[in-house]
Amino acid sequence: MEAARRWLAEQGVGQVRDGWVSHEKPDVLLTANDVAHTWAGDVFAEDLDTADQLRLAFGLLDLLGEYWVTCEIRFADDSSEGPLPADVLWDGYRRRLEADKEVEAVTYSLWVDWFEDRTTSATAFAEVLGNDIEHVVAEPSQALLRRARRVLECSGPVPWSVKEPTYRTALRxxxxxxxxxxxxxxxxxxxxGDLEPAAALALLDRLDLPADTRHRAELRQVLAAGHTNHYRSPGAWDDAVRSCS
Structure with a gap:
C-alpha cells in the first residue's frame, strides 16, 4: 500500500483529510473513485516487469478500495500484453479474500467479472477456492474461513459442474x-446464476442452519419444483413466498 501511495505522489496525487488532490488542480477535491479511474490504468504502463506492475495495482486496490482498480487489472490481463502472471494475480485475490477487513471491491470483481464470464469462471473459482477446499475443511483457520465464505457467497454465476464438487466438500x-x-x-x-435443482436441493437439505433462516423454505420449494433460475421461471419465487408465508 505504501508503494502505491508513493507512486501516486510521483504522479502528483496526494491524500488529504477529506479525499485526494492533484498538484495540477489543488483546489479540486477528488474521491478515491476519481483517483482510480484517472490513474489506475497507468500502473500497467510503468517501466516495471508485469509482476511488479500487478503488485503495484493491488497496492492501489488496498489504498483506494475501489472496484475500478480490479477492472484495470482485468483489462491488463485481457490486453495484447497479457495475460498477467497467474501466480501473482490469484495470490493477490486470495490474500485479500483472507484479510480481516471489508473486501467488497474484490468479491464484486470475482462475481461480475471473473465468475460471470464462462471463459474465466472455472479457472477463477479453482484459484480462489476450488483448489484449496480440502485444506480449508481439514485445517480451517480464520483466514481460510473468511476466504471460503466470501467466495461461496458470490459463486452464484459459476457453472454448477465446476462448483458442485467444492460445495459438496464445503458441506463437511x-x-x-x-x-x-x-x-x-x-x-x-x-x-x-447456475445450478442443477435436484443436486442443489440435496445439498440444501443437508445444511445445518437456524430454523428461522430467511428464504430457506422458499428456496427449497423452487428447487423441488425443478426451477433452475429466477429469470427463467418468472413468478416461481413469488409463488413460493406466498405459499411459505
Whole structure:
C-alpha cells in the first residue's frame, strides 16, 4: 500500500483529510473513485516487469478500495500484453479474500467479472477456492474461513459442474453452511446464476442452519419444483413466498 501511495505522489496525487488532490488542480477535491479511474490504468504502463506492475495495482486496490482498480487489472490481463502472471494475480485475490477487513471491491470483481464470464469462471473459482477446499475443511483457520465464505457467497454465476464438487466438500464443515446456503440462493437469483435443482436441493437439505433462516423454505420449494433460475421461471419465487408465508 505504501508503494502505491508513493507512486501516486510521483504522479502528483496526494491524500488529504477529506479525499485526494492533484498538484495540477489543488483546489479540486477528488474521491478515491476519481483517483482510480484517472490513474489506475497507468500502473500497467510503468517501466516495471508485469509482476511488479500487478503488485503495484493491488497496492492501489488496498489504498483506494475501489472496484475500478480490479477492472484495470482485468483489462491488463485481457490486453495484447497479457495475460498477467497467474501466480501473482490469484495470490493477490486470495490474500485479500483472507484479510480481516471489508473486501467488497474484490468479491464484486470475482462475481461480475471473473465468475460471470464462462471463459474465466472455472479457472477463477479453482484459484480462489476450488483448489484449496480440502485444506480449508481439514485445517480451517480464520483466514481460510473468511476466504471460503466470501467466495461461496458470490459463486452464484459459476457453472454448477465446476462448483458442485467444492460445495459438496464445503458441506463437511458446518461453519461454511450459512455461506453455502447464500451461494445456493445466489445460484437461483443471479441473472447468470447456475445450478442443477435436484443436486442443489440435496445439498440444501443437508445444511445445518437456524430454523428461522430467511428464504430457506422458499428456496427449497423452487428447487423441488425443478426451477433452475429466477429469470427463467418468472413468478416461481413469488409463488413460493406466498405459499411459505
Amino acid at each position: 464443515l458446518p461453519a461454511l453452511h450459512p455461506a453455502l446456503f447464500r451461494g445456493l440462493r445466489a445460484g437461483f437469483h443471479d441473472v447468470y
